[in-house]
Amino acid sequence: MNALFLAFSYLRYHWARSLVLVLVAALIMFVPVATQTLLSTSERALVARGEATPLLLGSRGSQLDLTMAALYFSEERPDPVAMREVESVWDSGLGVPIPVHTAFSSGGFRIVGTTLDYFDFRDLTPASGRGLSILGDAVIGSDVAAALGKRVGDTLVSAPENLFDLDGVYPLEMPIVGVLEPTNTPDDQAIFVDIKTAWVIQGIGHGHEDVVTAADVAAGTAALANAAVVQYQRITDDNIDSFHFHGSQDDFPASAVIVVPNDTRSSTILKGRYLDSELPTQLIEPAGVIQGLVDRIFRIKSLLDVVTAIIAVAAFAAVGLAVFLSYRLRAREIATAVKLGAQKGMVLRLLAAETITLLLIAGSIAAIGAAIVSRNAESWVGWLLALGA
Amino acid sequence: MVRVLNGFLAFVVIALSGTTAFAQDRPRVVAVNQALHDFAERLLGDAAEVVFPVPEGVDPSFWRPSIADISMIQSADLILLNGAGFATWIDRVSLPRSRVVNTSAAIEDRFIVTESITHSHGDGGEHSHEGIASYTWLDPMLAIAQAEAIAAAVIVRDLAIEGIVEARLAELRSDLTALDAMAQDALSGMDGVAMIATHPRYQYFARRYSLSIASLEWDAGAMPGEDDLADLERLSTELDAGILIWEAQPPREAIELADALGLKSIVFETWAGQGTPDSLFTAYRQAVSDLADAASQFAD
Numbered sequence: 001m002n003a004l005f006l007a008f009s010y011l012r013y014h015w016a017r018s019l020v021l022v023l024v025a026a027l028i029m030f031v032p033v034a035t036q037t038l039l040s041t042s043e044r045a046l047v048a049r050g051e052a053t054p055l056l057l058g059s060r061g062s063q064l065d066l067t068m069a070a071l072y073f074s075e076e077r078p079d080p081v082a083m084r085e086v087e088s089v090w091d092s093g094l095g096v097p098i099p100v101h102t103a104f105s106s107g108g109f110r111i112v113g114t115t116l117d118y119f120d121f122r123d124l125t126p127a128s129g130r131g132l133s134i135l136g137d138a139v140i141g142s143d144v145a146a147a148l149g150k151r152v153g154d155t156l157v158s159a160p161e162n163l164f165d166l167d168g169v170y171p172l173e174m175p176i177v178g179v180l181e182p183t184n185t186p187d188d189q190a191i192f193v194d195i196k197t198a199w200v201i202q203g204i205g206h207g208h209e210d211v212v213t214a215a216d217v218a219a220g221t222a223a224l225a226n227a228a229v230v231q232y233q234r235i236t237d238d239n240i241d242s243f244h245f246h247g248s249q250d251d252f253p254a255s256a257v258i259v260v261p262n263d264t265r266s267s268t269i270l271k272g273r274y275l276d277s278e279l280p281t282q283l284i285e286p287a288g289v290i291q292g293l294v295d296r297i298f299r300i301k302s303l304l305d306v307v308t309a310i311i312a313v314a315a316f317a318a319v320g321l322a323v324f325l326s327y328r329l330r331a332r333e334i335a336t337a338v339k340l341g342a343q344k345g346m347v348l349r350l351l352a353a354e355t356i357t358l359l360l361i362a363g364s365i366a367a368i369g370a371a372i373v374s375r376n377a378e379s380w381v382g383w384l385l386a387l388g389a
Numbered sequence: 390m391v392r393v394l395n396g397f398l399a400f401v402v403i404a405l406s407g408t409t410a411f412a413q414d415r416p417r418v419v420a421v422n423q424a425l426h427d428f429a430e431r432l433l434g435d436a437a438e439v440v441f442p443v444p445e446g447v448d449p450s451f452w453r454p455s456i457a458d459i460s461m462i463q464s465a466d467l468i469l470l471n472g473a474g475f476a477t478w479i480d481r482v483s484l485p486r487s488r489v490v491n492t493s494a495a496i497e498d499r500f501i502v503t504e505s506i507t508h509s510h511g512d513g514g515e516h517s518h519e520g521i522a523s524y525t526w527l528d529p530m531l532a533i534a535q536a537e538a539i540a541a542a543v544i545v546r547d548l549a550i551e552g553i554v555e556a557r558l559a560e561l562r563s564d565l566t567a568l569d570a571m572a573q574d575a576l577s578g579m580d581g582v583a584m585i586a587t588h589p590r591y592q593y594f595a596r597r598y599s600l601s602i603a604s605l606e607w608d609a610g611a612m613p614g615e616d617d618l619a620d621l622e623r624l625s626t627e628l629d630a631g632i633l634i635w636e637a638q639p640p641r642e643a644i645e646l647a648d649a650l651g652l653k654s655i656v657f658e659t660w661a662g663q664g665t666p667d668s669l670f671t672a673y674r675q676a677v678s679d680l681a682d683a684a685s686q687f688a689d
Contacts, residue, residue: 090486093545096487115483115485115486116463116483116484116485116486117485117486117487120485130456131463131483132483133459133460133463133482134456134459134481134482134483135480135481135482137483194483196480196481196483205480240453240481241453241477241481244477244480245480
């Protein structure tokens with residue numbers, strides 16, 4: 001007890017040196033544990049998102065781009081797939097196709113145009129407000145709400161795709177009607193709209209001044225209005241009836257289509273239909289693509305483990321050297337203690353108590369840090385994955 | 390006596406709670422027009438609650454649902470669309486695609502394309518809107534196809550017992566076929582009789598029975614204004630028409646004004662919106678019969 005008291009008093013007296021030694025030792029213990037925790041959580045999060053998405057239909061091209069765009073709402077822009085592919089899956093009766101349109105963004109977050117089936121599929125529920133109801137409505141993920149300081153009743157404006165694209169993508173102001181419960185998935189960083197709203201942003205559907213009304217269109221009234229009229233950039237109660245779409249919906253685009261097959265047999269039949277490499281579309285299993293990505297990450301992790309081990313050995317050697325040098329510097333002090341009657345065992349206990357105290361404090365700090373990382377790993381990983389996207 | 394009364398009350402409570410539970414447990418089917426509602430009701434019987442949410446007196450083509458209406462529709466187990474551009478509100482509302490069925494998907498090749506509208510706006514180029522006639526069910530053969538689509542959707546979603554739905558479909562198909570035969574018989578030889586409809590609703594009906602029906606753009610059941618009457622007179626003279634078809638019962642003065650122009654008024658309810666007291670079959674037969682009678686008078 002006396003040895004511990006003397007050791008602690010000594011460390012407190014030399015607080016600067018003790019602090020450096022504690023921090024270095026704590027970091028050496030913390031870094032590998034934190035890295036391991038974050039990587040294993042990343043692996044779980046990545047694989048879980050992939051495994052929760054049975055099949056993905058999209059244009060033939062990079063499977064990783066397609067997966068990242070459809071599952072993580074990344075900036076990758078796979079070639080669009082026509083909505084007739086969605087109808088084709090419906091007609092087959094083999095599964096539920098859910099289109100996602102991720103071409104646009106607002107405030108640095110992806111605008112995800114989809115159908116209500118997406119919310120059922122991902123089990124997304126509003127924490128406040130309501131779900132999508134009418135054209136122009138937006139429902140935002142919890143991280144979007146926190147980052148942009150938005151809530152139900154506020155509005156978002158879609159970012160123009162190209163500053164000089166004057167007749168292309170018009171910014172559309174969208175009212176926020178709901179904020180989703182946090183899920184620690186990329187859905188937290190998404191702005192959800194009906195896919196028809198995404199088409200309005202794209203310019204496929206639009207409303208404009210009262211030259212031709214939807215009623216006229218439906219009634220087939222003959223009219224000719226060549227005057228250039230102003231398009232609405234906000235959908236309101238007053239102008240919503242003027243919004244309409246051009247062409248056949250079968251030709252409208254989606255970034256990808258999540259396909260939820262009815263059963264294993266349906267999945268096999270569906271996959272068989274898209275095997276022909278001449279087809280413009282492909283049907284992939286995102287879990288396989290994500291597993292490939294995870295395997296790559298873990299090859300890097302092995303390298304990271306080796307580097308961490310080398311750094312840990314070097315750091316421990318540095319700490320050992322510092323302790324050893326401190327003992328050398330204290331040789332006269334120890335000799336004085338022996339002359340005063342202290343036994344060698346007492347001196348050894350004193351030095352051991354100092355070392356153990358240092359390691360205990362460092363270990364406690366490392367453990368607290370590891371616990372914090374472990375507690376927040378899912379949300380941090382979600383944020384890191386979104387940052388990467 | 391008290392014991393008997395208590396027993397009776399207990400029975401009533403149990404019966405009422407059972408009825409309530411039954412109503413709540415039943416799946417809900419929403420239809421966008423009265424005709425689809427009636428077909429669905431005939432196919433489902435008591436197995437589901439069939440709802441047509443458009444209020445009476447509102448044109449279901451241009452109805453604007455409230456958020457509460459949309460919420461009710463979104464929560465339905467099955468949403469029956471007519472397709473063919475009917476009910477433009479569906480383009481502006483979010484619906485769960487997995488529960489939506491377009492009942493005219495199988496008959497798209499038989500749609501009637503109406504005149505198109507061309508316009509331009511912004512810096513975009515000129516483009517056209519192609520109209521499609523929407524009242525498909527007025528051709529009984531197309532109505533059969535729509536009823537078959539409803540039956541298939543009901544069976545796939547397990548909303549009713551398959552055998553019962555198929556039996557009811559066979560019965561409905563038989564009734565529609567009989568209706569078609571009756572109309573074919575009554576309206577044969579009317580290809581030379583020009584008719585005017587107060588609204589463009591009867592394209593499929595006209596095509597099915599080789600009728601010549603021109604259309605105005607009047608409000609259903611409303612008193613026509615001076616301009617409307619001028620249009621009617623001009624069109625009537627141009628076509629030498631003898632029959633004016635009303636979508637809903639018009640005011641008596643309107644019929645008298647049509648009479649003054651030499652036009653025999655016939656009410657042919659389309660079964661798109663609510664408020665029709667008769668069944669679709671009764672109304673259809675009556676309208677066909679009235680048309681045949683009017684045509685024979687006109688020929689005389």
